Amino acid sequence: xxxxxxxxxxxxxxxxxxxxxxxxxxxxxxxxxxxxxxxxxxxxxxxxxxxxxxxxxxxxxxxxxxxxxxxxxxxxxxxxxxxxxxxxxxxxxxxxxxxxxxxxxxxxxxxxxxxxxxxxxxxxxxxxxxxxxxxxxxxxxxxxxxxxxxxxxxxxxxxxxxxxxxxxxxxxxxxxxxxxxxxxxxxxxxxxxxxxxxxxxxxxxxxxxxxxxxxxxxxxxxxxxxxxxxxxxxxxxxxxxxxxxxxxxxxxxxxxxxxxxxxxxx
Amino acid sequence: xxxxxxxxxxxxxxxxxxxxxxxxxxxxxxxxxxxxxxxxxxxxxxxxxxxxxxxxxxxxxxxxxxxxxxxxxxxxxxxxxxxxxxxxxxxxxxxxxxxxxxxxxxxxxxxxxxxxxxxxxxxxxxxxxxxxxxxxxxxxxxxxxxxxxxxxxxxxxxxxxxxxxxxxxxxxxxxxxxxxxxxxxxxxxxxxxxxxxxxxxxxxxxxxxxxxxxxxxxxxxxxxxxxxxxxxxxxxxxxxxxxxxxxxxxxxxxxxxxxxxxxxxxxxxxxxxxxxxxxxxxxxxxxxxxxxxxxxxxxxxxxxxxxxxxxxxxxxxxxxxxxxxxxxxxxxxxxxxxxxxxxxxxxxxxxxxxxxxxxxxxxxxx
Numbered sequence: 001x002x003x004x005x006x007x008x009x010x011x012x013x014x015x016x017x018x019x020x021x022x023x024x025x026x027x028x029x030x031x032x033x034x035x036x037x038x039x040x041x042x043x044x045x046x047x048x049x050x051x052x053x054x055x056x057x058x059x060x061x062x063x064x065x066x067x068x069x070x071x072x073x074x075x076x077x078x079x080x081x082x083x084x085x086x087x088x089x090x091x092x093x094x095x096x097x098x099x100x101x102x103x104x105x106x107x108x109x110x111x112x113x114x115x116x117x118x119x120x121x122x123x124x125x126x127x128x129x130x131x132x133x134x135x136x137x138x139x140x141x142x143x144x145x146x147x148x149x150x151x152x153x154x155x156x157x158x159x160x161x162x163x164x165x166x167x168x169x170x171x172x173x174x175x176x177x178x179x180x181x182x183x184x185x186x187x188x189x190x191x192x193x194x195x196x197x198x199x200x201x202x203x204x205x206x207x208x209x210x211x212x213x214x215x216x217x218x219x220x221x222x223x224x225x226x227x228x229x230x231x232x233x234x235x236x237x238x239x240x241x242x243x244x245x246x247x248x249x250x251x252x253x254x255x256x257x258x259x260x261x262x263x264x265x266x
Numbered sequence: 267x268x269x270x271x272x273x274x275x276x277x278x279x280x281x282x283x284x285x286x287x288x289x290x291x292x293x294x295x296x297x298x299x300x301x302x303x304x305x306x307x308x309x310x311x312x313x314x315x316x317x318x319x320x321x322x323x324x325x326x327x328x329x330x331x332x333x334x335x336x337x338x339x340x341x342x343x344x345x346x347x348x349x350x351x352x353x354x355x356x357x358x359x360x361x362x363x364x365x366x367x368x369x370x371x372x373x374x375x376x377x378x379x380x381x382x383x384x385x386x387x388x389x390x391x392x393x394x395x396x397x398x399x400x401x402x403x404x405x406x407x408x409x410x411x412x413x414x415x416x417x418x419x420x421x422x423x424x425x426x427x428x429x430x431x432x433x434x435x436x437x438x439x440x441x442x443x444x445x446x447x448x449x450x451x452x453x454x455x456x457x458x459x460x461x462x463x464x465x466x467x468x469x470x471x472x473x474x475x476x477x478x479x480x481x482x483x484x485x486x487x488x489x490x491x492x493x494x495x496x497x498x499x500x501x502x503x504x505x506x507x508x509x510x511x512x513x514x515x516x517x518x519x520x521x522x523x524x525x526x527x528x529x530x531x532x533x534x535x536x537x538x539x540x541x542x543x544x545x546x547x548x549x550x551x552x553x554x555x556x557x558x559x560x561x562x563x564x565x566x567x568x569x570x571x572x573x574x575x576x577x578x579x580x581x582x583x584x585x586x587x588x589x590x591x592x593x594x595x596x597x598x599x600x601x602x603x604x605x606x607x608x609x610x611x612x613x614x615x616x617x618x619x620x621x622x623x624x625x626x627x628x629x630x631x632x
Contacts, residue, residue, distance in 0.1 A: 165359065165361065167357050167359055167361040168361050168363060168364075170328055170348070170357075170361065171355070171357060171361035171362075171363070172363075172374070172378075173327075173328075173347065173348040173349045174326060174327075174328075174348050174349070174353075174354055174355045174423075175349075175354065175374050175375035175378055175422070175423075175426065176349045176350075176375055176378035176379050176426065177349055177374075177378045178349055178378075179349075181378060185374075186363060189365045190364070190365060
């Protein structure tokens with residue numbers, strides 16, 4: 001039998017792959033290990049301890065920031081997913097027309113415009129509104145997060161819609177289903193895994209955001225990432241490692257869930 | 267059924283469908299008119315791109331005609347959306363709802379019509395029985411075979427008792443044996459339900475075996491409508507004769523017309539009778555068609571309509587094909603059913619006479 005080309009059998013494959021994984025994961029492993037450090041240093045090992053987890057848990061600032069992150073993330077994820085679903089339906093359930101590509105680009109704008117630009121723009125824009133309305137609550141952060149989460153929610157939903165057989169909707173209409181009932185009974189259930197995937201992706205993206213949040217937040221509106229950034233400026237203790245470790249576990253859990261949901265029913 | 271044969275279920279009146287605009291305009295249907303009778307198994311037959319699927323989609327409501335009317339029992343349904351038409355479709359890809367069970371798929375139409383639960387359940391059971399799928403009612407549609415999916419698609423479309431059932435090449439995804447079975451099954455279902463079937467196919471054999479009547483389509487037009495026998499024995503145009511079965515085309519001169527039949531003179535000088543397509547009064551030069559099995563061969567030439575040389579003899583078990591070259595250089599095929607017995611003296615390279623009997627030749631419109 002002729003030997004087929006296989007990338008696995010090229011010289012250096014194992015070395016390159018191993019190096020990539022080490023570079024990717026070694027810093028994270030070190031970070032996780034030092035979360036259990038009994039000493040106050042993030043580089044010198046002083047024995048095993050869970051005290052930094054305990055200290056983070058008792059730190060009301062950490063808890064506040066975490067809850068705020070979840071609140072913003074959850075609301076922004078829901079809104080951005082609703083908008084993304086509508087956008088995905090509008091851009092796939094139509095014959096191609098001139099300007100459609102431009103609309104794709106407009107929807108995905110947050111992926112292309114540098115975050116720092118959006119951050120500055122929103123800072124200026126929202127400060128005007130703040131002066132005008134006097135409102136300075138979480139609404140600004142939620143609005144900003146919703147906006148930049150839309151493309152992340154949009155992509156899996158659109159992918160799902162594009163793979164959906166249009167004949168199914170036609171068949172429903174043929175069987176006396178009105179457009180609304182076709183959507184409720186056929187399109188939405190089949191789209192659901194895509195919507196859930198979009199929702200979770202949006203949530204993770206919101207949870208992780210630093211740049212835009214840093215510009216938009218008012219005093220006392222730290223999210224977990226901006227709180228951590230602030231702490232690091234004042235000198236690092238393994239408490240940051242402990243928070244990061246929990247954050248990491250949470251993200252991994254959500255991404256795993258996302259993976260299973262998008263695999264299911266395919 | 268024969269008690270009310272002349273009531274039309276569907277009347278397509280001067281329907282055109284034009285896609286695109288300006289320079290790129292394409293007429294998928296060009297002023298098509300056809301009437302489909304109640305309880306009929308009607309087939310739209312033609313090559314891909316002939317407009318048969320477009321016509322079906324217009325009747326289903328997935329597209330709207332550029333011009334013309336589509337009447338369902340006298341009412342113009344052309345402007346109605348699909349969910350307001352008492353017409354159901356069996357799709358080429360079946361289009362079963364993957365997130366529902368077999369039973370839920372079949373009940374979907376009735377549910378959308380707002381029928382009571384008990385009625386839906388009874389009707390679904392009846393439908394499952396009709397297509398012999400009772401055992402698989404609670405399966406997901408992804409867990410059943412292609413042939414079974416086909417049956418579910420049929421049951422789903424029949425369950426709401428549509429006035430007309432549209433079938434868009436529903437057998438094309440099945441293998442040969444299953445397709446043969448389903449052809450018989452479809453005929454049975456049509457007979458048992460008494461519903462008007464409009465069947466779209468590019469397969470002439472399928473059309474001939476299943477249909478009460480066939481409309482042969484090409485380039486957005488209906489060329490001929492008739493029973494399978496009409497279409498096969500009396501094709502009105504060269505395209506129809508060519509698309510369905512094998513044909514011999516001969517040039518001839520019209521020498522007389524009387525009583526719907528013509529007498530034509532062949533290149534050999536022999537004069538033979540030929541039937542005419544409806545409404546045609548031919549003059550001068552025409553083309554006639556003779557099916558290979560409608561001509562006879564004789565080793566002796568007296569009385570023959572044409573003379574030819576045997577170029578090739580192809581033995582096919584049930585019958586034999588004789589490939590002949592006529593005196594004027596044209597090709598001619600005669601098909602003869604085989605029987606056991608002595609040879610008849612027809613050999614490769616030999617001269618033979620071709621007899622074209624009283625009912626074998628047909629004058630074509632073009």
